[in-house]
Amino acid sequence: MTVVDIPGSKSITARALFLAAAAHGTTTLHRPLFSDDTDGFVEGLRTLGYQLAQEEQLWRIEGRPHGPAVRDADVFCRDGATTSRFLPTLAAAGDGVFRFDASAQMRRRPLGPLTQALRDLGVDLTHEGVDGHHPITIRAAGVKGGHVDLDAGLSSQFLTALLLLGPLTTDGLTITVKDLVSKPYVDITLAMMRRFGATVDHDGYIFTVASGSYQAADYLIEPDASTASYVLAAAAITGRTVTVPGLGSQALQGDLRFAGVLEQMGATVDLSLDSVTVTGPNDGKLRGVTVNMRDISDTMPTLAAIAPFANGPVRIEDVYNTRVKECDRLDACAENLQALAVPVATGRDWIEIQPAQPASTHIACHGDHRIAMAFSITGLRVPGVTLDDPGCVTKTFPSFHETMDTLRRTWNLSA
Known part of the structure; x- marks a missing residue:
C-alpha cells in the first residue's frame, strides 16, 4: 500500500479565505492549499487591504466585516475562477470603487449570471469589455439584499458567491435558482458558512441567508x-x-x-x-x-x-x-x-x-x-x-x- 498526501482543497481554501476576510476576529487556516490559484486569491485580498500572515501550513487572516480596507483598488484575478467570482462579490459589500480583471483564459469564462444578479440587488457594476465577462468595475456602497433569481447551470460558483454575500447584506438574501450544476460544491459552501456562524437554509432550489455576521474560526482544510x-x-x-x-x-x-x-x-x-x-x-x-x-x-x-x-x-x-x-x-x-x-x-x-x-x-x-x-x-x-x-x-x-x-x-x- 502506498500512502499519498494530497494538498489542501482549492475549493475549501477559497471559501475559507472569503469567510475569514468577512468575519469578526482573526481566523486561522490549517493546511490551506498553496498554489497559483490560491496565491492569486491572497494577492487579491491584500490589494483590497486585508491583512494576512502566511506560514507553510498555517495562515492567519484579520477579518473586516464591513468590507475592504481601501476605497480604490485594481485587482488582477489571474486564471482563478473563484478569485474572479468571489472577490468582486466580497468587494460589493464594501464602500469604494473596485476594478477587477483577469487573464485572457479567465476573460473567456462566463461571469454574466453572477454580475446580473448583483445588478438586480442594486450593485453598480459595469462590464468594461464584453458583457458578462471580465474586466468589471464595481462602485460599491453595500448591498441591501432581498430576493434574486439566478441561473447556476454553467457554474455553481455563481450561487456560492451570492450565498457567501448573504450575511453581509442589510436585509438578508433569498435566492431562487433556475438551474444548478455541481451541487456538492454548494453543500460545501453551506456547511462552511454555518461553521463561521451564518444562518442559511434551503428548500429545494430556494436558498435563504439571514443578515448577520461571520465569526472567526480555527479551520482545518481537508485534502483536495x-x-x-x-x-x-x-x-x-x-x-x-x-x-x-x-x-x-x-x-x-x-x-x-x-x-x-x-x-x-x-x-x-x-x-x-x-x-x-x-x-x-x-x-x-x-x-x-x-x-x-x-x-x-x-x-x-x-x-x-x-x-x-x-x-x-x-x-x-x-x-x-x-x-x-x-x-x-x-x-x-x-x-x-x-x-x-x-x-x-x-x-x-x-x-x-x-x-x-x-x-x-x-x-x-x-x-x-x-x-x-x-x-x-x-x-x-x-x-x-x-x-x-x-x-x-x-x-x-x-x-x-x-x-x-x-x-x-x-x-x-x-x-
Whole structure:
C-alpha cells in the first residue's frame, strides 16, 4: 500500500479565505492549499487591504466585516475562477470603487449570471469589455439584499458567491435558482458558512441567508478530492493500492464520489472515517461504465483519460459545463484521445470512449491543469506520453510531477 498526501482543497481554501476576510476576529487556516490559484486569491485580498500572515501550513487572516480596507483598488484575478467570482462579490459589500480583471483564459469564462444578479440587488457594476465577462468595475456602497433569481447551470460558483454575500447584506438574501450544476460544491459552501456562524437554509432550489455576521474560526482544510482523483485512478489502472489520508466518509467534497465510479469499474474501494483506499484489479482491466458526472464534473477528464483501459465503452454524460472551464474539456479530451489512437465520440454534453491500447503522443494541455494531470495518468501505462505545458499544474497541484515520479519509482513503472 502506498500512502499519498494530497494538498489542501482549492475549493475549501477559497471559501475559507472569503469567510475569514468577512468575519469578526482573526481566523486561522490549517493546511490551506498553496498554489497559483490560491496565491492569486491572497494577492487579491491584500490589494483590497486585508491583512494576512502566511506560514507553510498555517495562515492567519484579520477579518473586516464591513468590507475592504481601501476605497480604490485594481485587482488582477489571474486564471482563478473563484478569485474572479468571489472577490468582486466580497468587494460589493464594501464602500469604494473596485476594478477587477483577469487573464485572457479567465476573460473567456462566463461571469454574466453572477454580475446580473448583483445588478438586480442594486450593485453598480459595469462590464468594461464584453458583457458578462471580465474586466468589471464595481462602485460599491453595500448591498441591501432581498430576493434574486439566478441561473447556476454553467457554474455553481455563481450561487456560492451570492450565498457567501448573504450575511453581509442589510436585509438578508433569498435566492431562487433556475438551474444548478455541481451541487456538492454548494453543500460545501453551506456547511462552511454555518461553521463561521451564518444562518442559511434551503428548500429545494430556494436558498435563504439571514443578515448577520461571520465569526472567526480555527479551520482545518481537508485534502483536495479532485486532486486525489489522479492518484486513485493511477492505482486503478496499474493494479496497485493507494491510500489518501484526510479524505474519508466525513469529507465535505463531492468529488470523493469518483472513488465510487472506480468501484463500479471493478476497483476495490475502502472508505474509512478519515481515509480512502483504492486497489486496482490485478489484470489492470476495468469494466466499461455509463455514468452521469454532472455533480463531479471536475473528475471527468480523469475518467476519460483512463477509459481506454476498460474492457467496454465508457460513456460520461451530463457534463456540458466542462465546455466552459479553463478550456473546452470535452473537446480537449476527445482531441487527446484521438491522438492516442483511441476511438472516441462526443456530443453537446457527453463523451464516449472505446477500449483501445493507446499509442504514445504529445498531449495538448490547452493550459488546463486538469487535462495535464489526467493524461499524465494515462502515461503510467503508455510509454512516450508527454505534455506540451507541464507547468500548468501549478494552478492547483505544484508538486504533481514529483508525486507521479515517486509513484513510478515505488511501483516500478517504466517512464
